[in-house]
Amino acid sequence: MYEFNYRKVDSVAAAVEAMQQAEDGKFVAGGQTMLPTMKHRLASPSDLIDLGGVAELTVVNVEDGNLTVGAMTTHAAVAASAEVQRAIPALARLAGNIGDPAVRNRGTIGGSIANHDPAADYPAAVIALGATVQTSKRAIPAEEFFTGMFETALEEDEIVTSVSFPLPEAAAYMKFENPASRYAIVGVFVAKTGGEVRVGVTGATACAHRGLLLEEAMGGELDASGIDSVELPVEQMNSDIHASAEYRAHLVKVMTKRAVEACR
Amino acid sequence: MIENGIGASVRRKEDQRFLIGKGNYTDDINVAGQTHAVFVRSPHAHAEIKGIDCSDALAAPGVVAVLTGDDLAADGIGPLICGVTVTSDDGEPHRAPAHPALAQGKVNYVGDHVAIVIAETRAQARDAAELVDVDYSVLPAVIDTGSAADSGQPQIHEVAPDNVCYNWPFGDKEGVEAAFAGAHKVSKLDLVNNRMVTNPMEPRAALGEYNQGMDEITLHLTTQNPHVHRLVLSAFNQLAPEHKLRVVGPDVGGGFGAKIFVYAEELVVGWACRKIKRPVKWNGDRTEAFLADAHGRDHVSTAEMAMDENGKFLAMRVQTQANLGAYLSTFSTMVPSYLYAFLLAGQYSTPLIYSEVKAVFTNTAPVDACRGAGRPEATYLVERLVDICAADMGLDPAEIRRRNFIPVDAFPYQTPVVQCYDSGDYPAALDKAMELADYSGFSARAEEAKSRGKLRGIGLSSYVEACGIAPSAAVGQLGAGVGLWESAQVRFNPTGNVQVFTGTHSHGQGHETTFAQLVCDQLGVPIENIEVIHGDTARTQFGMGTYGSRSLAVGGVAIARACDKLIAKGKKIAAHALEAAEGDIEFVDGNFSVAGTDKAMNIAEVAFTAYVPHSYPEGVEPGFDENAFFDPTNFSFPAGTHICEVEVDPDTGVVEVVKYSAVDDFGRLINPMIVEGQVHGGIAHGVGQALLEGCSYDSEGQLVTASYMDYAMPRADNLPSFDIDYAPTNPPDNPLGVKGCGEAGAIGAPPAVINAISNALGVRHIDMPATPEAVWRAAQQAAAVSA
Numbered sequence A: 001m002y003e004f005n006y007r008k009v010d011s012v013a014a015a016v017e018a019m020q021q022a023e024d025g026k027f028v029a030g031g032q033t034m035l036p037t038m039k040h041r042l043a044s045p046s047d048l049i050d051l052g053g054v055a056e057l058t059v060v061n062v063e064d065g066n067l068t069v070g071a072m073t074t075h076a077a078v079a080a081s082a083e084v085q086r087a088i089p090a091l092a093r094l095a096g097n098i099g100d101p102a103v104r105n106r107g108t109i110g111g112s113i114a115n116h117d118p119a120a121d122y123p124a125a126v127i128a129l130g131a132t133v134q135t136s137k138r139a140i141p142a143e144e145f146f147t148g149m150f151e152t153a154l155e156e157d158e159i160v161t162s163v164s165f166p167l168p169e170a171a172a173y174m175k176f177e178n179p180a181s182r183y184a185i186v187g188v189f190v191a192k193t194g195g196e197v198r199v200g201v202t203g204a205t206a207c208a209h210r211g212l213l214l215e216e217a218m219g220g221e222l223d224a225s226g227i228d229s230v231e232l233p234v235e236q237m238n239s240d241i242h243a244s245a246e247y248r249a250h251l252v253k254v255m256t257k258r259a260v261e262a263c264r
Numbered sequence B: 001m002i003e004n005g006i007g008a009s010v011r012r013k014e015d016q017r018f019l020i021g022k023g024n025y026t027d028d029i030n031v032a033g034q035t036h037a038v039f040v041r042s043p044h045a046h047a048e049i050k051g052i053d054c055s056d057a058l059a060a061p062g063v064v065a066v067l068t069g070d071d072l073a074a075d076g077i078g079p080l081i082c083g084v085t086v087t088s089d090d091g092e093p094h095r096a097p098a099h100p101a102l103a104q105g106k107v108n109y110v111g112d113h114v115a116i117v118i119a120e121t122r123a124q125a126r127d128a129a130e131l132v133d134v135d136y137s138v139l140p141a142v143i144d145t146g147s148a149a150d151s152g153q154p155q156i157h158e159v160a161p162d163n164v165c166y167n168w169p170f171g172d173k174e175g176v177e178a179a180f181a182g183a184h185k186v187s188k189l190d191l192v193n194n195r196m197v198t199n200p201m202e203p204r205a206a207l208g209e210y211n212q213g214m215d216e217i218t219l220h221l222t223t224q225n226p227h228v229h230r231l232v233l234s235a236f237n238q239l240a241p242e243h244k245l246r247v248v249g250p251d252v253g254g255g256f257g258a259k260i261f262v263y264a265e266e267l268v269v270g271w272a273c274r275k276i277k278r279p280v281k282w283n284g285d286r287t288e289a290f291l292a293d294a295h296g297r298d299h300v301s302t303a304e305m306a307m308d309e310n311g312k313f314l315a316m317r318v319q320t321q322a323n324l325g326a327y328l329s330t331f332s333t334m335v336p337s338y339l340y341a342f343l344l345a346g347q348y349s350t351p352l353i354y355s356e357v358k359a360v361f362t363n364t365a366p367v368d369a370c371r372g373a374g375r376p377e378a379t380y381l382v383e384r385l386v387d388i389c390a391a392d393m394g395l396d397p398a399e400i401r402r403r404n405f406i407p408v409d410a411f412p413y414q415t416p417v418v419q420c421y422d423s424g425d426y427p428a429a430l431d432k433a434m435e436l437a438d439y440s441g442f443s444a445r446a447e448e449a450k451s452r453g454k455l456r457g458i459g460l461s462s463y464v465e466a467c468g469i470a471p472s473a474a475v476g477q478l479g480a481g482v483g484l485w486e487s488a489q490v491r492f493n494p495t496g497n498v499q500v501f502t503g504t505h506s507h508g509q510g511h512e513t514t515f516a517q518l519v520c521d522q523l524g525v526p527i528e529n530i531e532v533i534h535g536d537t538a539r540t541q542f543g544m545g546t547y548g549s550r551s552l553a554v555g556g557v558a559i560a561r562a563c564d565k566l567i568a569k570g571k572k573i574a575a576h577a578l579e580a581a582e583g584d585i586e587f588v589d590g591n592f593s594v595a596g597t598d599k600a601m602n603i604a605e606v607a608f609t610a611y612v613p614h615s616y617p618e619g620v621e622p623g624f625d626e627n628a629f630f631d632p633t634n635f636s637f638p639a640g641t642h643i644c645e646v647e648v649d650p651d652t653g654v655v656e657v658v659k660y661s662a663v664d665d666f667g668r669l670i671n672p673m674i675v676e677g678q679v680h681g682g683i684a685h686g687v688g689q690a691l692l693e694g695c696s697y698d699s700e701g702q703l704v705t706a707s708y709m710d711y712a713m714p715r716a717d718n719l720p721s722f723d724i725d726y727a728p729t730n731p732p733d734n735p736l737g738v739k740g741c742g743e744a745g746a747i748g749a750p751p752a753v754i755n756a757i758s759n760a761l762g763v764r765h766i767d768m769p770a771t772p773e774a775v776w777r778a779a780q781q782a783a784a785v786s787a
């Protein structure tokens, strides 16, 4: 780790201001991605602005048919939240299966989506549920938020404040775990919201995305019978020592079928 | 019977300090004036060093010294050695390229040591290490085991043409060929034994202190064998004379073989602390452990078995190419040779065996012993081949094993490959394991699994290994540079408590408990009055350390021998005190008594008398403190049958180990709880190798699996609850009747798992690690074939 300045703030506005003043600042939430990266000397921010003391980022509530989860809500808090369990049980289960207890007790939903690891779990849910990402500047629809590998629509000094999920009629997440890291080699979130079925796919490609071909094959219903014949673009799939592109494409379909099954 | 003696599951004495966070690991030790070292390592697999510019690093804040291979050479330190000679087929000793502790002109793997940067703080040393400017000229690299010796490959070492370290043919080639020519059937299998990172929980570390007044170096190291370190560092690396070098292996957080070897960092830290006249601490991080700990396994083999019409094994033929990495680690040469080929008989009476081992250099980390060392590779090959034989002969895997087992009445059994097994009852272990595993109920379970869309498979593995390493004369004949006896000292203090000094080293095995139980049992001293001391050349007399499941089988016997001497002396002292003839003194449960009388004296009283000899037998030395050295006459041969049951999800290729039964013959158990723990850990290690662990370099020699994000270790949820039992025999060649248990699981498990997966899929073979994708592909193929 290189030396850096540590800044503790107590409001979103102060965080933004601290960022604007820093030479090369970074926000830190749970630190579960940020700190290992710094420890390995792969990142060397001049300032680390800790969002941990910002109370306004930890709300969890259901209002007007939306579940809103504050950016600093930890995975463990989402998993254990009675409100989340009632509103979108699949989301609580997803959070409860991220990493290990230490990671879940520190890592946050805001950090996870801001980081946009192509193998992270939350992005699939954010997309499939048609969520809106609230930031310090604006509201960003899920599909516009994730723009590429480790890339999002966020600007340097923009903070995710919360994520709002419209309540679905049915939802389920199926994750095929990397045997080493336990991140998603492939994760598929299927949700039916307001009569519409959406599929969110993570892990498979460089960028979490909507599974439009899969949705099309399902014809707007929670019906997996057409999934087998979908031809997913193998050339767009990630490929590494754990899973080839072809295998990933196959797993997307298997996980989709299983998620649909679990929705019913 | 004595409380807490042999056979009792005494809770581990050492756990108290570990559980309260008061263990004393190398990195816990800090000394006044200590500096911190960071190694500059090669980012390239193969490169020439054109120059090293240390000036920026030297000028960085807090930097005390930056030292390179030139400084090391100027001081005449090193190179690192390999301690076992293997004679190649041209009659010459194996090719031994120089292994400088800091690179001299060339680097040969990613992680190779180039320079040491020493600073006031670790962070400063890290910062400065980035400023060491090494001018590399990158060379093409050799990575792949199977093709490393092919013509046209880049050459790594001048002394090793075609990257060959040795070609080592062993056995009766003509006899084997004749048997193959006349065989009813020949079964053949190509297989890979996957490379593993050994992964002890505590990364390696070293702390060197130089006492200028005494001209002495003290090195605290993460070592499994402090005296071996001292011997090698003194005799071969010129670090300091033995009497001026103290090596301490304090608490060590696991070794699994990786901490046997004498590493560059250890030598360099020892040398540097004298050079700068300040203590130097190096604490390796996890990345360094992945890159620069010795790795294990990495074989590519072809195995063939010739059989008669009844499936009786007539002859076996093996060809193996073994990767030794970029340089020869301390015991590397013997792993794919003596520790491997001498176990190729397995549990079977195969009369003729011939093997050829070609050991090759590649631009990867050095490869050496890793839990089992050679024996897992042999067992995997034999037990996979036996399943192929069963399939080819249309026999049940259990039946073909039974037909070929060495019969119970044939022990001691001389195998055609050097080893002479002293005891075993292989059918007994197989029977018990089949019962434990409910082998006969398998088809019903498979049917039930099918109804859930799962493919269920069952696999056996009947292994034997050679432990209790080793008779010195035998290993000397083979080319080892050391003897492999063990030593012990058992010292009574005047107040009756006991200190046991052992030359073995405990780094998780629980010696402090097991050895205390031995002494408790033999001398009748309460276990809480016995302290087992190990790991410090200044405290223990001498020793060869812990590996090869030798500690109890060799070191335990040395302790028992020292206790024998105490009892003999105690009889003299008691006879004098009790006014009886020495021959009338009996020793039972800690009491010396005059036979047939109630006159008796406790061993603590005898000890006190020995230290306060006011009234004492003539000609007997005062003191109650004996030592003993024990050199075994044979290896010990733990054996057993493991049965693994898996369920495969054909849609994803995920394998779940649903049932695992192990029946082992470890001879006599001193502490069954500790033995069970060793079996559990070993099986986890073996299942890890079979399903998860695959160390992988890319074609340029970058280690792709250099962290736990990519290198998969087994976790609790990868494993079922194990069913464990024993089928012990009494080994006549071991005075304590013990065999060793630390490696058995890692040896028995891999073929059991792969046999089960092959069975589930209905395929001939699948290589390790059987990852979900590999299994999915195999399942697809199998489905296509049967469609």
Ligand SMILES: Cc1cc2nc3c(=O)[nH]c(=O)nc-3n(C[C@H](O)[C@H](O)[C@H](O)COP(=O)(O)OP(=O)(O)OC[C@H]3O[C@@H](n4cnc5c(N)ncnc54)[C@H](O)[C@@H]3O)c2cc1C
Pocket: A026, A027, A028, A029, A030, A031, A032, A033, A034, A035, A036, A051, A071, A072, A097, A098, A099, A100, A103, A106, A107, A108, A109, A110, A111, A112, A114, A115, A117, A119, A120, A121, A122, A154, A158, A159, A160, A161, A181, A182, A183, A184
């Ligand atoms: C061992 C391990 C296992 C893991 N397994 C999984 C897994 O299975 N599935 C999974 O999805 N993830 C996994 N993770 C990642 C984990 O979920 C992290 O918590 C997450 O990626 C980042 O969240 P964080 O709160 O720790 O963010 P930090 O590490 O603090 O920050 C990450 C990045 O996001 C930025 N950031 C953080 N908060 C905000 C905000 N509110 N607004 C704008 N930018 C922000 C930071 O500046 C930084 O660039 C794992 C991590 C570890 C260490």
